[in-house]
Amino acid sequence: MSHTLASTQNSSKVQLGFWIYLMTDCILFATLFAVYAVLRNNTAGGPSASDIFDMPFILVETLLLLASSFTAGIALLAAKKSMISLARKLLIATLVLGVSFLAMELYEFIKMYNEGHSWRESAFLSAYFTLVATHGLHITAGIIWLLVLLPKFFRSKIDSLTISRLTLFSMFWHFLDVVWIFIFTVVYLIGDKTL
Amino acid sequence: MSAPTKSLLQDKSFKLYVQGFVFSLIFTLAAYFFATSNTSGGLLFGITLALFAFGQLLTQLICFLHLDQESKPRYNQMAFIYTALTVFAIVAGSLWIMHNLHYNMKPQDPNIEQKILENEGYEIRQ
Amino acid sequence: MLGKLNLDALPYDPIAIGGAISLIGGTIGIAALLTYKKRWGWLYKEWLTSLDAKKIGIMYIVVATLMLLRGLMDAAMLRGQTAIASGENSGYLTSDHFQQMFSAHGTIMIFFVAMGLMFGLINLVLPLMLGARDVAFPFLNSVSFWLFFAGMALVNTSLIIGEFSAAGWLAYPPLSGLEYSPGVGVDYWIWSLQIAGIGSLLSGINFITTILKMRAPGMTLMKMPIFAWSVLTSMMLVVTAFPVLTVTLGLLSLDRLLGTNFFTTTLGGDPMMYVNLIWAWGHPEVYILILPAFGIFSEIVATFSRKRLFGYKSMVIALLAIAVLSYIVWLHHFFTMGAGPNVNAFFGIMTMIIAIPTGVKVFNWLFTMYRGSIDFKNPMIWFLGFVMTFTIGGMTGVMMSVPAIDFQMHNSMFLVAHFHNMIIGGVVFGYIAGFIYWFPKIFGFRLHEKLGTYVVGAWLIGFLLAFLPLYILGLKGATRRLDHYDSSLGWQWLFIISAIGVGVILLGVGLQLLQLYVSIKQRHKLRDTNGDPWNGRTLEWSTPSPAPFYNFAKLPSVTHRDEFWERKRSKSKPDASPYEDIELPRNTPDGIIIAGMAGAVGFALIWHIWWLAALGLIGCIVILIRRSIINPGEIIIPAAAIKAYENQLLKRTRS
Numbered sequence: 001m002s003h004t005l006a007s008t009q010n011s012s013k014v015q016l017g018f019w020i021y022l023m024t025d026c027i028l029f030a031t032l033f034a035v036y037a038v039l040r041n042n043t044a045g046g047p048s049a050s051d052i053f054d055m056p057f058i059l060v061e062t063l064l065l066l067a068s069s070f071t072a073g074i075a076l077l078a079a080k081k082s083m084i085s086l087a088r089k090l091l092i093a094t095l096v097l098g099v100s101f102l103a104m105e106l107y108e109f110i111k112m113y114n115e116g117h118s119w120r121e122s123a124f125l126s127a128y129f130t131l132v133a134t135h136g137l138h139i140t141a142g143i144i145w146l147l148v149l150l151p152k153f154f155r156s157k158i159d160s161l162t163i164s165r166l167t168l169f170s171m172f173w174h175f176l177d178v179v180w181i182f183i184f185t186v187v188y189l190i191g192d193k194t195l
Numbered sequence: 196m197s198a199p200t201k202s203l204l205q206d207k208s209f210k211l212y213v214q215g216f217v218f219s220l221i222f223t224l225a226a227y228f229f230a231t232s233n234t235s236g237g238l239l240f241g242i243t244l245a246l247f248a249f250g251q252l253l254t255q256l257i258c259f260l261h262l263d264q265e266s267k268p269r270y271n272q273m274a275f276i277y278t279a280l281t282v283f284a285i286v287a288g289s290l291w292i293m294h295n296l297h298y299n300m301k302p303q304d305p306n307i308e309q310k311i312l313e314n315e316g317y318e319i320r321q
Numbered sequence: 322m323l324g325k326l327n328l329d330a331l332p333y334d335p336i337a338i339g340g341a342i343s344l345i346g347g348t349i350g351i352a353a354l355l356t357y358k359k360r361w362g363w364l365y366k367e368w369l370t371s372l373d374a375k376k377i378g379i380m381y382i383v384v385a386t387l388m389l390l391r392g393l394m395d396a397a398m399l400r401g402q403t404a405i406a407s408g409e410n411s412g413y414l415t416s417d418h419f420q421q422m423f424s425a426h427g428t429i430m431i432f433f434v435a436m437g438l439m440f441g442l443i444n445l446v447l448p449l450m451l452g453a454r455d456v457a458f459p460f461l462n463s464v465s466f467w468l469f470f471a472g473m474a475l476v477n478t479s480l481i482i483g484e485f486s487a488a489g490w491l492a493y494p495p496l497s498g499l500e501y502s503p504g505v506g507v508d509y510w511i512w513s514l515q516i517a518g519i520g521s522l523l524s525g526i527n528f529i530t531t532i533l534k535m536r537a538p539g540m541t542l543m544k545m546p547i548f549a550w551s552v553l554t555s556m557m558l559v560v561t562a563f564p565v566l567t568v569t570l571g572l573l574s575l576d577r578l579l580g581t582n583f584f585t586t587t588l589g590g591d592p593m594m595y596v597n598l599i600w601a602w603g604h605p606e607v608y609i610l611i612l613p614a615f616g617i618f619s620e621i622v623a624t625f626s627r628k629r630l631f632g633y634k635s636m637v638i639a640l641l642a643i644a645v646l647s648y649i650v651w652l653h654h655f656f657t658m659g660a661g662p663n664v665n666a667f668f669g670i671m672t673m674i675i676a677i678p679t680g681v682k683v684f685n686w687l688f689t690m691y692r693g694s695i696d697f698k699n700p701m702i703w704f705l706g707f708v709m710t711f712t713i714g715g716m717t718g719v720m721m722s723v724p725a726i727d728f729q730m731h732n733s734m735f736l737v738a739h740f741h742n743m744i745i746g747g748v749v750f751g752y753i754a755g756f757i758y759w760f761p762k763i764f765g766f767r768l769h770e771k772l773g774t775y776v777v778g779a780w781l782i783g784f785l786l787a788f789l790p791l792y793i794l795g796l797k798g799a800t801r802r803l804d805h806y807d808s809s810l811g812w813q814w815l816f817i818i819s820a821i822g823v824g825v826i827l828l829g830v831g832l833q834l835l836q837l838y839v840s841i842k843q844r845h846k847l848r849d850t851n852g853d854p855w856n857g858r859t860l861e862w863s864t865p866s867p868a869p870f871y872n873f874a875k876l877p878s879v880t881h882r883d884e885f886w887e888r889k890r891s892k893s894k895p896d897a898s899p900y901e902d903i904e905l906p907r908n909t910p911d912g913i914i915i916a917g918m919a920g921a922v923g924f925a926l927i928w929h930i931w932w933l934a935a936l937g938l939i940g941c942i943v944i945l946i947r948r949s950i951i952n953p954g955e956i957i958i959p960a961a962a963i964k965a966y967e968n969q970l971l972k973r974t975r976s
Contacts, residue, residue, distance in 0.1 A: 042589025
């Protein structure tokens with residue numbers, strides 16, 4: 001078996017395995033969504049969704065994440081075409097957008113906490129904080145991953161292993177985008193409205 | 196314009212990424228303004244938002260994750276469909292079960308027995 | 322500095338001290354033996370750091386067997402207690418200890434025995450059956466095993482430091498909440514399952530990828546041995562169900578650690594949501610366990626009936642149907658929780674429907690045997706025992722799928738008898754049969770046949786004695802988890818029979834250990850010389866026994882479903898192509914280190930030792946990053962070495 005064939009087979013194996021991992025993550029989030037949907041009106045006298053969410057703020061967060069998903073996708077394309085400097089710039093853009101998203105989310109959390117609305121206050125807030133923070137933890141993991149990956153793009157050549165890892169990263173990042181879309185819709189847009 | 200840049204701009208998946216980005220912006224903004232201008236909720240509201248979210252999901256799957264371009268055997272698609280089925284079973288099942296439980300066990304409403312009897316179509320004789 | 326941990330955590334009552342001493346003594350004994358025989362280096366190099374799926378499989382089975390002995394001890398103590406604790410006599414266990422014991426018994430038997438045996442057997446034979454050299458991700462496989470081990474270690478640590486959960490094997494809140502279980506028991510339960518569960522999830526990903534990507538050339542999905550199909554469907558359930566468990570346990574621990582209100586009875590929390598979620602995992606879990614057992618029996622029945630499996634396609638369809646249907650039946654575990662008639666009716670009917678694909682399998686096995694020339698070797702005798710007990714269990718299951726009947730049986734000994742009927746008669750019998758069947762492939766000699774027959778007899782009789790009385794007790798109104806009852810009820814003789822049954826099962830397990838000992842002693846007599854002791858049908862029998870560490874010197878190509886059988890029948894010539902270099906993954910201790918850190922994180926969170934938790938987590942991340950930067954690479958075994966080794970094997974076969 002020639003070496004290139006072996007490495008292509010290996011990367012297709014890894015991609016399938018990673019995709020299955022993403023599917024397990026999908027179920028994980030689905031379960032958290034189910035919990036949130038069941039508990040969303042159990043505010044126990046505390047604030048409800050419309051009392052605490054700052055909608056324009058959330059829209060900006062969403063747009064940041066969508067943009068970062070786009071830059072990550074183009075970065076992969078550029079890397080595949082050996083345009084390393086473009087890929088590097090786009091990855092840095094992805095990093096900046098991701099960190100900004102995370103910072104905004106943390107700011108929102110801290111603000112709520114300081115106003116006296118913590119996860120202890122009601123089942124609704126427990127479910128809200130857990131669901132959104134789980135997504136935030138995934139984003140954090142993605143940022144660490146990107147930081148590990150980025151130094152490879154400061155060289156003049158990139159190997160196929162780096163490209164296959166960037167492929168996995170971009171899958172992960174797009175997936176987190178998809179999850180956020182559902183958080184955006186279910187948690188923020190629907191809020192406490194009855195359906 | 197340098198040759199690699201040109202090849203990037205003409206690449207099919209580049210166009211797909213751009214289209215995807217535009218679509219995702221449209222879906223996000225449409226859903227946002229629809230939801231913030233509506234204060235009452237209701238079933239129609241929910242269905243419309245679900246449609247926007249579904250459009251967004253398809254955009255992400257096709258334009259960014261290229262799920263439709265997989266060559267045979269399509270294991271990723273199969274895995275996705277099975278996962279979607281499971282997600283549906285777990286989420287819809289949980290909501291149905293828990294809603295039904297609360298309906299049957301609601302402690303707050305003093306007239307709940309009366310209401311259940313009426314809802315289930317029993318005739319009440321005095 | 323040490324959180325909640327202090328000297329009070331050590332055991333004080335005599336039975337708990339006995340447990341702790343036997344555990345510590347056993348560990349020290351093994352360590353002393355290893356030191357005396359100077360085997361530490363060998364153990365580390367050849368086993369602990371190994372990425373060979375067969376070795377990982379053996380380690381799984383060793384751990385699962387030790388846990389089986391512990392779970393059985395718990396069971397014997399429980400049934401011993403109920404045999405005497407009638408009326409005035411309050412038995413030898415306190416109520417609290419009794420509760421800890423049945424919680425530990427359930428947890429250990431499901432997570433560390435059944436799951437362990439399952440992953441062990443899959444690791445042993447799946448790559449061989451598929452004509453592959455290893456699983457798709459050997460390193461991940463090692464991580465999975467060590468996470469399983471870390472979870473097991475945590476459960477057993479609770480014997481010495483602190484206590485175990487007394488809230489049942491699924492720890493329903495509000496009982497498992499902080500208010501009613503303020504101790505560390507529930508935390509031990511949560512974190513041992515959480516860690517082992519993540520290991521299982523990773524194994525699921527690994528085996529699915531192995532089946533989809535590593536099959537020998539020519540082996541289409543429909544030419545795959547049925548055991549591989551059963552593993553595929555079972556692992557589909559693993560990867561979709563275990564995340565639900567992860568979340569459920571995670572939320573319960575958030576309730577206990579950070580004061581959230583998911584499953585509390587105050588501030589809008591909903592304990593019934595926990596019951597709903599844990600069973601959304603729990604029901605698929607029982608199919609996760611039983612499907613590979615079905616696969617094993619399908620292989621065994623075809624081999625020992627000398628016929629190809631009847632209705633292969635219908636078998637595959639049945640497996641896939643179960644993979645989907647098992648997600649829409651979970652409410653039958655809590656019919657009595659308060660849902661209305663339409664919900665209960667839907668899930669009741671779905672439960673009856675899922676019995677159909679299972680019934681299809683039973684008929685397929687019977688038709689495979691029909692007009693076959695049946696060879697009543699041990700695995701086949703296990704199969705016959707299985708069909709009998711499993712059918713009884715299946716029928717009592719269908720009975721309880723009727724919500725109206727379930728309202729009577731719920732939480733009674735009838736239920737206990739039913740699920741033991743499925744799990745012992747189905748799962749355990751299946752895995753023991755599989756172990757006997759594939760034992761020669763892994764170790765190079767068969768197990769002693771006659772002693773094996775006695776083992777089946779003891780298990781079967783013991784099982785019937787232990788559980789048939791429980792059906793009757795359940796009908797009489799005995800509830801599960803009962804540690805004491807009034808003597809006027811007249812239940813004692815049934816409980817005594819049940820306790821005798823447990824004794825007979827223990828005798829069976831003792832005979833099994835004896836069988837193993839005798840077989841090792843007589844291994845030259847029982848040697849499997851040609852690699853095909855049972856006249857097998859699938860690819861694993863085409864390799865010499867014990868299978869070499871690289872599995873296949875030349876990767877086979879496949880044209881038939883029963884590839885090896887067809888090759889034997891057509892007397893096809895051996896592959897004459899030249900040997901090639903083989904790449905194998907390098908051994909690594911990283912799996913142990915990662916799992917060790919995960920175990921430390923678990924222990925730290927149980928005892929609120931925050932610095933240790935942070936340290937362990939950072940350690941895990943650092944190891945993973947280091948591994949992604951410094952690729953350990955492969956070792957390459959040159960073609961000449963393979964050729965020499967194969968010739969040596971061939972010579973041994975001829976002599």
